[in-house]
Amino acid sequence: MPGGPLRRLRAALVRVTGLFRKSTHDRDLEDELESHLQMLIDDNVRAGLTDDEARRQALVRFGGLESVKETYRDRRSIPALETVWQDIRYAARTLRKHPTASLVGILIMALGIGATTAVFSVVYAVLINPLPYRHAERLVTLTYVSTVPGASGERSRQVSAPDFLDWRKDATSFDAMAYFAGGRRSVMATSVAEYAVIMRVSPDFLHVFAVDPLVGRAFSKEDSRAGGVALISERYARRQFGDAPHAIGQTLRFGNNSVPIVGVLASSFDFPADTDIWMPLLDAADQRRRGNNFRAIARLRPGVTIEQAQAEMTTISERLETLYPDTNRDIRALVTPVQREMVGDVRAMLYLLLAAVTLVLLIACGTMATLLLARATTRAPEMAVREALGASRSRIVQQLLVEASVQAFVAGALGVLVAIAGTRALVALSPPDVPRLDEVSVNTAVLLFAVAVCSVVGILFGLPPALQASRTIVNEPLRRNSARMTDGRGRRMRDTLVIGELAIAVVLVATGTLLVRSLVALQQTPGGFNPEDVLVMETTRPPRAPDWSDSRAFFQGLLADIARSPGVLAAGAMMGPPGRVGSESGYWIDRMPKESPLTSARPAVINVVSPGAFEALGIPIQQGRDFHDRDIATAPKVVIVNDALARAALPGRDPLGRVIVAGYDSADPMTIVGVVGNVRQYGPSQPPQPEIYLPYQQHFYNGATLRVLVKTATDAAAFAPTIQRMAHERSPEASVRVTTMEGLVSDNLATAKFRAWLLSLFAIVAASLAMAGVYGVVAYTVGQRSKEIGIRMALGADSGSVLGLMLYRGIKLTLTGLTLGALGALVATRFAAGMLFEVQPHDLTTFAGVIAALFVLSLLATYVPARRAATIDPLLVLRQE
Amino acid sequence: MRNPTDVWQGTLALLILKTLETLGPLHGFGIARRIEQTSDHRLRVHYGTLYAALLKLEQEGYVATEWGVSDNNRRAKFYKLTRAGRKHVEKTSRDWQHATAIVARFFTPSEGT
Numbered sequence: 003m004p005g006g007p008l009r010r011l012r013a014a015l016v017r018v019t020g021l022f023r024k025s026t027h028d029r030d031l032e033d034e035l036e037s038h039l040q041m042l043i044d045d046n047v048r049a050g051l052t053d054d055e056a057r058r059q060a061l062v063r064f065g066g067l068e069s070v071k072e073t074y075r076d077r078r079s080i081p082a083l084e085t086v087w088q089d090i091r092y093a094a095r096t097l098r099k100h101p102t103a104s105l106v107g108i109l110i111m112a113l114g115i116g117a118t119t120a121v122f123s124v125v126y127a128v129l130i131n132p133l134p135y136r137h138a139e140r141l142v143t144l145t146y147v148s149t150v151p152g153a154s155g156e157r158s159r160q161v162s163a164p165d166f167l168d169w170r171k172d173a174t175s176f177d178a179m180a181y182f183a184g185g186r187r188s189v190m191a192t193s194v195a196e197y198a199v200i201m202r203v204s205p206d207f208l209h210v211f212a213v214d215p216l217v218g219r220a221f222s223k224e225d226s227r228a229g230g231v232a233l234i235s236e237r238y239a240r241r242q243f244g245d246a247p248h249a250i251g252q253t254l255r256f257g258n259n260s261v262p263i264v265g266v267l268a269s270s271f272d273f274p275a276d277t278d279i280w281m282p283l284l285d286a287a288d289q290r291r292r293g294n295n296f297r298a299i300a301r302l303r304p305g306v307t308i309e310q311a312q313a314e315m316t317t318i319s320e321r322l323e324t325l326y327p328d329t330n331r332d333i334r335a336l337v338t339p340v341q342r343e344m345v346g347d348v349r350a351m352l353y354l355l356l357a358a359v360t361l362v363l364l365i366a367c368g369t370m371a372t373l374l375l376a377r378a379t380t381r382a383p384e385m386a387v388r389e390a391l392g393a394s395r396s397r398i399v400q401q402l403l404v405e406a407s408v409q410a411f412v413a414g415a416l417g418v419l420v421a422i423a424g425t426r427a428l429v430a431l432s433p434p435d436v437p438r439l440d441e442v443s444v445n446t447a448v449l450l451f452a453v454a455v456c457s458v459v460g461i462l463f464g465l466p467p468a469l470q471a472s473r474t475i476v477n478e479p480l481r482r483n484s485a486r487m488t489d490g491r492g493r494r495m496r497d498t499l500v501i502g503e504l505a506i507a508v509v510l511v512a513t514g515t516l517l518v519r520s521l522v523a524l525q526q527t528p529g530g531f532n533p534e535d536v537l538v539m540e541t542t543r544p545p546r547a548p549d550w551s552d553s554r555a556f557f558q559g560l561l562a563d564i565a566r567s568p569g570v571l572a573a574g575a576m577m578g579p580p581g582r583v584g585s586e587s588g589y590w591i592d593r594m595p596k597e598s599p600l601t602s603a604r605p606a607v608i609n610v611v612s613p614g615a616f617e618a619l620g621i622p623i624q625q626g627r628d629f630h631d632r633d634i635a636t637a638p639k640v641v642i643v644n645d646a647l648a649r650a651a652l653p654g655r656d657p658l659g660r661v662i663v664a665g666y667d668s669a670d671p672m673t674i675v676g677v678v679g680n681v682r683q684y685g686p687s688q689p690p691q692p693e694i695y696l697p698y699q700q701h702f703y704n705g706a707t708l709r710v711l712v713k714t715a716t717d718a719a720a721f722a723p724t725i726q727r728m729a730h731e732r733s734p735e736a737s738v739r740v741t742t743m744e745g746l747v748s749d750n751l752a753t754a755k756f757r758a759w760l761l762s763l764f765a766i767v768a769a770s771l772a773m774a775g776v777y778g779v780v781a782y783t784v785g786q787r788s789k790e791i792g793i794r795m796a797l798g799a800d801s802g803s804v805l806g807l808m809l810y811r812g813i814k815l816t817l818t819g820l821t822l823g824a825l826g827a828l829v830a831t832r833f834a835a836g837m838l839f840e841v842q843p844h845d846l847t848t849f850a851g852v853i854a855a856l857f858v859l860s861l862l863a864t865y866v867p868a869r870r871a872a873t874i875d876p877l878l879v880l881r882q883e
Numbered sequence: 884m885r886n887p888t889d890v891w892q893g894t895l896a897l898l899i900l901k902t903l904e905t906l907g908p909l910h911g912f913g914i915a916r917r918i919e920q921t922s923d924h925r926l927r928v929h930y931g932t933l934y935a936a937l938l939k940l941e942q943e944g945y946v947a948t949e950w951g952v953s954d955n956n957r958r959a960k961f962y963k964l965t966r967a968g969r970k971h972v973e974k975t976s977r978d979w980q981h982a983t984a985i986v987a988r989f990f991t992p993s994e995g996t
Contacts, residue, residue, distance in 0.1 A: 013942035030960075031934075034911065037959045038930070041912040044955060064930055073931030077938045 017078065031074060035067060085397070089404035096405060097412075100377070104409070107373050110771065111413030111459065114366030116420020117764075119444070119452045121359045123425045124432070125352050126451070127442040133341055134270050134441075136212040137301055141340040142311065144169065144179075144298035149332045159343075160294040161335075165322065169298070169335060172318045175311035179300040180207040182274075182283065187705060188542035188737035189279065190255040191242040195737045197542070198238065198278040205282065210301045211271065218250045218265030225264075225282045232261045236269040238278040254279065257544035257735070273299075275344075275437060291329040299340065312337045344437050347836075351757050352436075354834060358513070358764045361506045363459065365771045368503040371463035372778055374406065375496050378467035385471045399468045406464020407457070414456035418444065421452065431759075433752035466495050496782070500775040501819040504860070507765075507772035508823025509830045512852045514758070514765035516831055519848065520839040521758040524751055527840075530681035530690060531580050532620035535718040536743035538579055539710040539725055543736040553706040554699060556733050558631070560710065561612055563728050569715050574615025575698060575708040579743070580681045581750045583607050584704065589664040589694060591651050606647055607683045607693040608666045610701050610708070616642075616678055618711040619743070626658050626676030633697040640697060642676040647692030664694050667701055685750045687839050711743070718742055757837060769856065772819075773863045780812045781867035791871055792879030801872035808871045812864025820853050820860075827852075888926060895928070895936045897979060900945065900964065900972040908963035910953060911937060937962055945971050 039060055046056035064070065097104040132138040144166070146158040166181045173179065184201035191198070208220050216236060225231045232254055234242075239249040246266040253260045261281065274297070302311055315335040323330045342349070378385075385398055393401075422444050429439050541560070545553040557575060564573040578584030585608040613629045616622075624645060633640055641662055648657040661671045680690035698708065710729075714721050722740045729736045748755075784791075791804055831843040841848065902917045903909060909917070914937075915928040940946045945968030953959045964972065 009943040009945075012944055013939065016942040033958075034934070034960045035930075037910070037953075037957050038912045040957055041910075041953065041955075041959070044957070045916075070931035070934065074934045074938060077935040077942075 027078060031071060035070065039064060039067075085400070086404055089401045090408055092401070093405040093408040097409065103373060103377070107370050108409055108413045108416065110366050110369055111410060111463075112416035112420055113767070114363040115410075115414050115417030115452060115455055115459065116424055118356075118359045118363045118455055119417060119421035119448060120424030120428055121352075121355050122451050123421065123444055123448040124428050124436075124439075124442050125356050126445075126447055128436060128438050129341075129345060129349060129352060131438075131441065131447070133344075135273070138341070139339070140177075140302040140304070141210070142300055142302060142308065142337050143340050143343040144300060144315065145336045145338065145343070146294070147334050147336040149334060158294055159297060161296055161298050162291050162293050163296055164289060164291045165330070165335075166296060166298050168322055169315065169318055172321075173300075173311075173314055175303060175306045175314050176300040177303050178206045178209040179298065180204045180210045181296040181298045182207060183296045184274075184277070185705075186540075187256070188544050188707075188735070190735065191238075191252070193734075195542075195544075195735045197540075197737045197739055199276050200279045200281060201274060201277050202281050202283040207280070207299075210299055211273065212301075213267065213271050215265035216268040217246050218263070220265060221282050230259070230261050231264045231282065233265045233267055233280045234263055235272070235278050236266055239266045258546055291326055308337055308339065346435070347753075348436050350836060351753065354513075354757065354837070355760055357833075358510060358761055361510055362764045362768050362771075363455070364462075365503045365506050365768050365775075367459050367463040368499045368506075369771045369775055369778075370406075370409070370459075371466045372496055372499050372775055374402075374463060374467040375470060375499075376778070376782055378402070378471050382471070398471055402468035402471055403461065403464045406468070407460035410456045410460030410463070414452055417456075418449065418452055421448070431756055433756045434749060435753060466499065470495060493783075496779050497815055500772070500779050500815055501822065503768075503772040503775045504816060504819025504856070505823035505826055507768040508820055508852060508856060509826045510761070510765040510768040511856065512823075512827040512849060513831055513834055514761040515848050515852055516834065516838055516841055516843065516845065517754075517758040517761050519841045519845075520837065521751070521754045523840040524686045524754050527682065527686045529580055529686060529747065530621060530679050531743075533580075533743035533747045535714050535716070536618060537710075537712040537714065537718045537721055537725060538741050538743050538746060539712070539722075539729065540707065540739040540741075541575075541710050541729055541736055542705065542707040542738075543733055545706050550702055550706060554702050556736065557612070557698065557702075557708060557710075560729055560732050561614065563732070564710070564712055564725055565614065567724065567728075569721065570712055571715055572614050572617040572713040573711065574618045575612040575710045576615045576619075577610040577698075577704050577708060578607070578683065579709050579711065579746060580619070580683060581685045581746055583683050584609060585666060587665040587694075589647075589651075589662055589692075591660055591662050604650070604692070606664065607691050608664060608696065609683075609693060610666075610696045610698050610704065611642075612698045612708070615711055618713040619681075620713075621681060622679040624677045624679060626674070628676060629695075629697040631699075634699045637700075639670050639672040639700055640675045641672045642678055642695040643674055644678050644680050644690070644693040644695075646680050646690045647694065648677050650692050662694065666696060667703055672696075686747075687754075754837070754839070769859065772856075773859050776812060776816065776860050777863040777867060779815065780808060780864050781870075783811060784808060784867050784871040788871070788874055788879050791874050792876040795874065796876040796880060804874070805868050805872040808868030809861075809864055812860070812868065816857060816860040816864070820856060823856075824849060824853060895932060896940060897972075897975055899933075899936060899940065899962075900968060901976065903946065903962060903964045904969070904972050908949070908951075908961040910951075910959035910961050912959070913953075914962070940968070944968075 042060035042063060043053075043056045046059055047053065049056075051059065061067075133141070135141065143159075144161065146161055160183075161181070163181065166179075170179045180203060182201050182203040185199065186197045187200045188195050189198045189200070190196075205221055205223065205225075208214070214220060215233060218233070221231065221233070234249055234254075236246050239246045243249040243252055249263050249266050252263050254263065255261075267280070302308070315337055319330070319334040323333065388398060388401075389395070425442060425444055429442050432439055541557070543553045543556040545551075547553075561573055561575060564570055586605055587608050588604060589606050611629065613631060613633075616628055623642075626642070629640070629642065641664075643657060643662070651657075652660065657674050657677055660674050662674055663669055663671050678695070681693070682688060682690050683693055684691065710725065712718070712721065712725055719742060726738050726740060729738050791807075795801070795804065827849065828844060835843045898918050899914055902914050902921075906913070906917060911930075911934060915930065915933055918928050919926060937946065941948060941962075945965060946962045947965050949961050949963070951959060951961045
C-alpha cells in the first residue's frame with residue numbers, strides 16, 4: 003500500500019530530520035513503550051494473574067523490548083547514514099589509537115592530494131576556466147598555416163593587413179573581426195618617459211569582445227582617421243593618474259605627438275595580456291601583402307562552429323591564392339579558439355605535470371593501501387568477531403571504506419593547506435610564457451576538485467583492504483594464530499600494489515631523467531656568446547626630427563659615454579640580443595642563383611648592431627672587421643654575416659667583398675665586410691641559423707629602440723643605475739629597462755628548468771614511496787614467516803639460505819615492477835618528446851641507468867629486512883609458541 | 884484455536900488505518916488489541932512492526948499523534964487519522980475490496996459447470 007511519491011518524499015524528509023534530536027525521540031519512544039507495557043500488565047491483572055506473573059507474561063508477549071526499539075529506530079531515520087556516522091566516530095578512535103601509523107599515512111596522502119590540487123589549480127586557471135570576456139567561447143584567432151609541412155613559415159601568428167581586409171570583406175562566419183599590432187613603446191604620461199604596452203587596434207576591436215569602457219567613451223569612426231585618441235587600462239590609469247575618472251582628458255606624449263585619453267577599460271579586460279594603452283590603427287597601416295605584422299581576432303556568429311568557420315576561411319584563402327599567387331601560395335587562414343592560441347605550448351607542459359602528479363598520487367594511494375592491508379591482517383580477528391556477532395559483509399566493507407575515507411578527508415584537509423602553499427610556489431616558479439597566472443588561486447572549483455580527489459582516493463586505497471576483510475572466513479581468524487590463513491590473498495594484493503608502485507616510479511623517474519638531461523644539454527650548449535657580466539638596457543628614444551637623426555645621435559653619444567666609463571670593458575647596441583629574433587628575411591648573394599622574389603629565397607635572421615656589440619657579447623670576429631663609426635648612412639652599405647650563412651651560401655669561398663641583398667628596409671646591395679661566430683638566435687634549443695648583421699647608423703628603425711649591451715669588469719648589476727642615469731641625462735624622453743644578459747639567458751631556459759625540476763621532484767617522491775613499499779612488503783613477510791624461518795633454521799638452514807629466500811622474494815617483485823615500468827615508460831616518454839633536447843625519448847642509456855638505479859635501491863630496501871630474517875634466533879621464536 | 888499467524892506483510896497499515904477510522908483516536912496498545920480481537924486472535928501483532936508502521940504513517944502524514952490519558956488513567960500516546968489519512972483509508976479500502984473480490988473469483992466454482 004505505497005503512498006504517492008509526494009508522501010514518500012515527505013516521509014524521507016522527516017527521516018532525515020530524524021537523524022537529529024535523537025535523545026528526545028528516544029525518550030518519547032521509551033515513554034510510549036512503557037505505557038504500552040503497563041496497559042498490558044493491567045490487562046493481565048484484570049484477567050486474574052498475580053502482579054509478578056502479569057508482568058512476566060507482558061514482557062514475554064512484548065518479545066524483547068530492545069528489538070522493538072531497534073525496528074522502530076530503523077524506520078525513524080536512515081539506518082545506513084546513522085551507521086556511517088558511527089563508523090566515522092569509530093574510525094576517528096582507531097586513528098587515534100595508532101597515531102604514528104595514521105600520521106605517516108595521512109601525511110603521505112596530504113602531500114599527494116596537495117600536490118595534485120596545486121597543479122590542478124594552475125591547470126584550471128590556465129586551461130579550463132573560460133576567459134573573463136563575454137562570449138569567450140566564440141572568440142577565435144586567425145593565423146596563417148602553410149600547406150607545405152615543415153616550411154619555414156609553417157605557422158605564423160601574424161598576418162598581413164591586405165589579407166585580413168579581404169577576409170573581413172568575404173567571411174560570413176563572424177559577428178565582428180578586428181586586427182591589431184603593437185608592443186612595448188616609450189610614452190610620456192607624466193614628465194618622465196616610461197615603457198608602456200601599446201596596441202593599435204582596428205575600429206571593431208572592442209566590438210569583438212563586446213566590451214564598453216569603464217569611464218569615458220569607446221573609439222568612434224573619426225578616431226581612426228585622425229589617429230589621435232587613446233583608451234587606457236584601469237591598471238595604467240591608477241598607476242599614472244591615481245584613478246580611472248582622473249585619466250579622462252589627460253594626454254599621452256609620443257615624441258612630437260600628444261594624444262588625449264578618452265576612455266578607461268576595466269581591469270577585467272586584458273587583451274592582449276598586459277596592454278596599457280589601446281589606440282586606433284591608422285588607415286595607412288602596412289599595406290604589403292607579406293607584411294605579416296598584425297594579429298587578427300574575431301567572434302563567431304552564434305551557432306557557427308569552428309569547423310564551419312574554418313571551412314569558409316579555407317575557401318577564401320584558396321581564392322586569395324589564385325588572385326595573388328606570388329605572395330599567397332600555400333598559405334591558409336587558420337581558425338583557433340582564442341584560449342587555445344593563448345595557451346600555446348604551455349598546454350602540453352601542464353598536462354605533463356598533471357599526469358605526473360596524478361601518478362604520484364596513485365603511488366601514494368598504493369602506499370596507503372599497503373599500510374591498511376597490513377593493518378587489516380592484524381585486525382582480522384576483530385572483523386571475525388564483528389561478523390560472528392551478526393555484522394553483514396557489506397556492513398564490514400562499509401566500515402573499512404568509511405575508515406579509509408575518513409583518512410582521505412583528514413589528509414585532504416591538510417592537503418588543501420599544502421595546495422595553497424604549492425600553488426603559490428608554482429606561480430612564483432612558473433616560466434614567463436604561462437598566461438593568466440594572476441588568475442591562479444585555490445578557488446571553489448579547485449576545492450571541489452580536492453573533495454572529488456579525496457572521495458576517489460579514499461575508495462582507491464580503502465577497497466583492497468576492505469575486500470580482503472570481507473573475504474575472511476568467519477571461524478578461521480577466531481582460531482588462534484590463524485590470521486595467517488587469510489594471508490595468501492592479502493599477500494597477492496600487496497605484491498600487486500608494490501609492483502604497480504615500482505612501475506609508476508620507473509615511468510616518472512625515466513621521464514624526469516630525460517627532462518633533466520635535456521636541461522643540462524641546453525645549459526651546456528654554447529650559445530656562441532658570453533653572457534657573464536653583461537648588462538642589457540632596452541632603450542627607446544622617440545625621434546623628433548623627421549629623419550630620426552636626433553635619436554641616432556642620442557645612441558651614438560650614449561654608447562660613447564658608456565664606453566668611456568671606468569669599469570666598462572666594451573659597449574654596443576643590438577636590435578635582437580641572443581634568444582630574441584628581431585626580423586627575418588630572404589637573401590641573395592651576388593644576385594645568384596637567379597633573381598626571384600625574396601619570399602622564395604633562403605631565410606636569414608636580420609639583426610641591427612652598433613660597433614662594439616660583438617665585443618661586448620664576446621662573439622668572435624672570424625674574418626674581416628667589426629663595424630665602425632664611419633659606417634654611416636651616406637657611406638657605402640656594408641654588412642657582417644655569421645659563419646652559418648657563409649657556409650650555407652658560399653661553401654669554400656671567401657665571403658668578404660661579396661654583395662648581398664636582404665629585405666629589411668631596402669633591396670639595396672650591401673658588401674660583406676666581416677664574418678662572425680654563430681649565435682643561437684632562436685634560443686638554446688634551436689641550432690644557429692644564417693644571420694645578417696646591419697650597422698645601426700645605416701638602418702636605424704625598429705621604433706628607435708635598441709638594446710644597449712655593456713660588458714663590465716666586475717659585477718654588472720651594480721652598474722645598472724649608472725647607465726640608466728647616463729641615458730636620462732642625455733635625454734629625459736628616453737625610456738629604459740635594464741636586465742642582465744644572464745637573466746635573459748635564464749629566462750630562455752625557464753620553461754625547461756621548471757618542468758625538469760618539477761618532474762624530478764615528483765620522480766624522487768615516487769621512487770621513495772615505491773622503495774618504502776618494497777621495504778614494507780619484505781619486512782611484513784619476515785614478520786609473518788618468522789616462525790617458519792625459525793623452524794627452518796632449527797632444522798639446519800644457515801642464515802645465508804634464509805637471506806637468499808627473502809631476497810628472492812624482493813627481487814622477484816622488483817624485476818616484475820621494473821619490467822612493467824620500462825614498458826610503460828616507453829609509451830609515456832613519447833608524449834614528452836616535444837620537450838626533449840639532444841636526447842631521444844627512448845634513450846637507451848637513460849632507461850638502463852634508471853632501471854639499474856631503481857634496482858639497486860630496491861635491493862637495498864629488500865636487504866635491510868631480509869638481513870633481519872637471517873639473524874632470527876630460532877630458539878627465541880620457537881619458544882613463543 | 885489455531886496458532887495465531889503474524890499480520891501479513893503490507894496489510895498492517897491498512898488494518899491500523901481501518902481501526903482508527905472505526906474507533907477514533909487510540910494508543911498503540913489499543914490498536915494492537917483491537918486488531919487481535921477483531922481477527923478473533925487469529926492474527927498476532929509484533930509490537931516492533933506495529934510502532935514502525937505507525938511511525939511510517941506519521942511520517943507520511945496519514946496519522947497525527949498526541950499525548951493523552953487512557954481509559955484507566957494511564958498516560959499514552961494517541962494516534963488519530965488526519966484528513967489525508969481519512970481519504971487514504973477510503974481509497975485503499977476500495978482498492979482492497981476490489982482486489983480481494985477478483986482473487987475470490989478464482990476460488991469460487993464458476994456457475995454452469
